[in-house]
Amino acid sequence: MLPAGAGTGTVLDRVSFVVDAGSTTGLIGESGSGKTMSAMSIVGLLPPGAETAGRIAWKSEDLLTAAARRIRQVRGREIGVIFQDPLAALNPIETIGKQVGEILRRGGMPRQQVRARVLELLDRVGIPEPEQRIDVYPHELSGGMRQRVMIATALAGEPQLIIADEPTTALDVTTQARILRLLADLRDREGVAMLLVSHDLRVMAHVADVVVVMYAGRVAERGPAREVLEHPRHPYTRALAHNVPAVSTKSAIAEPLQGAPANPFDRPAGCAFHPRCPMAQDRCRTDVPVLREVEPGRFSACHFAERVES
Amino acid sequence: MTYFIVKRLAIGLLTIWGVVTAVFIVVRLAPGDQATVALGPDASAAEVAALRHTLGLDQPLLVQYLSYLGDVVRLDFGDSYRFGRPAMDQVLERFPATAELTLAATVIAIVAGLILGVIAGKKPGSGLDRAVSTVTLGMQALPPFWVGIMFILIFALQLQVLPSAGGGSLANLVLPAVTLAIPFTALVARMTRSGVAETMSEAFVQTARSKGLTETQVLTGHVVKNSLIPVVTVVGLQVGTLLGGAVIIETVFAWPGLGSLLVSAVGNRDYAVVQAATVLIALCVIVLNLAADIINAKLDPRIRLEARR
Ligand SMILES: Nc1ncnc2c1ncn2[C@@H]1O[C@H](COP(=O)(O)OP(=O)(O)O)[C@@H](O)[C@H]1O
Ligand code: SF4
Numbered sequence A: 001m002l003p004a005g006a007g008t009g010t011v012l013d014r015v016s017f018v019v020d021a022g023s024t025t026g027l028i029g030e031s032g033s034g035k036t037m038s039a040m041s042i043v044g045l046l047p048p049g050a051e052t053a054g055r056i057a058w059k060s061e062d063l064l065t066a067a068a069r070r071i072r073q074v075r076g077r078e079i080g081v082i083f084q085d086p087l088a089a090l091n092p093i094e095t096i097g098k099q100v101g102e103i104l105r106r107g108g109m110p111r112q113q114v115r116a117r118v119l120e121l122l123d124r125v126g127i128p129e130p131e132q133r134i135d136v137y138p139h140e141l142s143g144g145m146r147q148r149v150m151i152a153t154a155l156a157g158e159p160q161l162i163i164a165d166e167p168t169t170a171l172d173v174t175t176q177a178r179i180l181r182l183l184a185d186l187r188d189r190e191g192v193a194m195l196l197v198s199h200d201l202r203v204m205a206h207v208a209d210v211v212v213v214m215y216a217g218r219v220a221e222r223g224p225a226r227e228v229l230e231h232p233r234h235p236y237t238r239a240l241a242h243n244v245p246a247v248s249t250k251s252a253i254a255e256p257l258q259g260a261p262a263n264p265f266d267r268p269a270g271c272a273f274h275p276r277c278p279m280a281q282d283r284c285r286t287d288v289p290v291l292r293e294v295e296p297g298r299f300s301a302c303h304f305a306e307r308v309e310s
Numbered sequence B: 001m002t003y004f005i006v007k008r009l010a011i012g013l014l015t016i017w018g019v020v021t022a023v024f025i026v027v028r029l030a031p032g033d034q035a036t037v038a039l040g041p042d043a044s045a046a047e048v049a050a051l052r053h054t055l056g057l058d059q060p061l062l063v064q065y066l067s068y069l070g071d072v073v074r075l076d077f078g079d080s081y082r083f084g085r086p087a088m089d090q091v092l093e094r095f096p097a098t099a100e101l102t103l104a105a106t107v108i109a110i111v112a113g114l115i116l117g118v119i120a121g122k123k124p125g126s127g128l129d130r131a132v133s134t135v136t137l138g139m140q141a142l143p144p145f146w147v148g149i150m151f152i153l154i155f156a157l158q159l160q161v162l163p164s165a166g167g168g169s170l171a172n173l174v175l176p177a178v179t180l181a182i183p184f185t186a187l188v189a190r191m192t193r194s195g196v197a198e199t200m201s202e203a204f205v206q207t208a209r210s211k212g213l214t215e216t217q218v219l220t221g222h223v224v225k226n227s228l229i230p231v232v233t234v235v236g237l238q239v240g241t242l243l244g245g246a247v248i249i250e251t252v253f254a255w256p257g258l259g260s261l262l263v264s265a266v267g268n269r270d271y272a273v274v275q276a277a278t279v280l281i282a283l284c285v286i287v288l289n290l291a292a293d294i295i296n297a298k299l300d301p302r303i304r305l306e307a308r309r
């Protein structure tokens, strides 16, 4: 569960979802819809000055009210993070071996053991000849290799949950597919739960078990991935999926939608989607639709969810 | 790396040749030549002409220039006509005092400047940041001679805890070094602050946090090193400037350094001393800049790559 928000603008409003152990939850939505914020709020990596309210339940504790010390323990060791742009997310002046092994070294593991473990991690994420790569700097690697390094970094602390924020967006298409396969493998082989942020519907269709569709900092729709993408219960999801004739085959970026995305800082009254919604009625301009269970396991924040045709 | 250093030294030699030539031209363009100044207004024309001949000043400029270049290559700058001793000896005698003062001021400035800059830059816009920015602005605005005089008044005359003038002991070093370090510290603090503030917004800082590091570990482990390059460059330049003689401070504290020697040599048209001092300073500046570049290449592996091209 993860409701958060308030500041000079409420960026996230009543956002809530669950990531089950060993499964992948996808966060999808146009850029600016609050996917990154939602994901990063879990480990407290929000912009400075951000105010939060609500609850972030991790196993049996609330990370939102947990002590800073406890959050730091969770970071890396219980929840790992993979960032969007691996070139920017890696320290340019340290070797990749040092960065992948940092969490282990700081945890007190002896140097030789750290090195052996890093080599093993690099091998695990599909970096060929780890001995040759361990001492190079990020700029000496390709984008795909860098993202593998980033994944190895996130795996080093053996987390039970990995948050991956647009892990393939900065990569070319072939590399994207390889990295996605790696992530799916890791989930299947090691039972790591994953929160996958992406605006690529194809990514979601391939990897996610559950998707959470976000619009202007709110959850528009939530449910099993394939069902949601094939039989949307929200006009926004429908518009996203509509642009993708076969979600399961094509690369599909959730961008080319009519009209501009609503800004969470200046959210339209009522249903934030109403200025772009083909089904909008008077009620949509005034009443904020709440997320409700429209059929078993399917949640939608549309007044007229039952009338959405797929 | 070797190629980089060799290339930089070659450029350095060219620079020295330029400096040497510029000094030659400037010195001869200045009104009143060495012979006239040396002999004073009462000397007869014959006496002046004789001295000019001895000094080689009656030769064509090109001949003077070439023979001067030949001497420079042999590191022979001739005798100071005022002291009747090799000019370079004169300069090298003063150099340690200047180097000592510069080194002391630099160490103070780096330590204090880094601390101030990091605590300001780690949270841009915070109260600490604004406080440091106000303090450093003040430190840069205070005229050093005024600070020096104030220090003498307070610590030497009023409290009588430190000597006001002269060199030779650690106590003598404190006041001039601190005076010199004040604007230098502010410079280092401001460069560090802007570097740290910029680095703090880099994505890899979030990565470091996502590994569970404390803010202090994030700063010392990732941010500071990534912010140092402009600081190293500026320190290199500033140390060169200080070696060139902190003339005013040396005068205020009667510090027996290069600055005061250079000023009096210029006033007396003591070409040989001016030239020897200038070449030595230029050499130091070149070595310092090279050192700064090597340190930066050690700090950032991407720089090494660029130098190889
Ligand atoms: N550092 C920040 N300060 C203020 N607002 C921000 C900051 N970062 C993002 N935002 C705003 O928060 C909203 C959600 O951003 P984000 O979570 O990054 O969206 P997404 O990941 O879906 O593209 C956007 O409207 C964005 O403008
Ligand atoms: S609530 Fe109204 S405006 Fe919003 S999605 Fe449903 S029909 Fe469209």
Ligand SMILES: [Mg+2]
Residues within 6 Å of the ligand: A032, A035, A036, A037, A165, A166
């Ligand atoms: Mg994002």
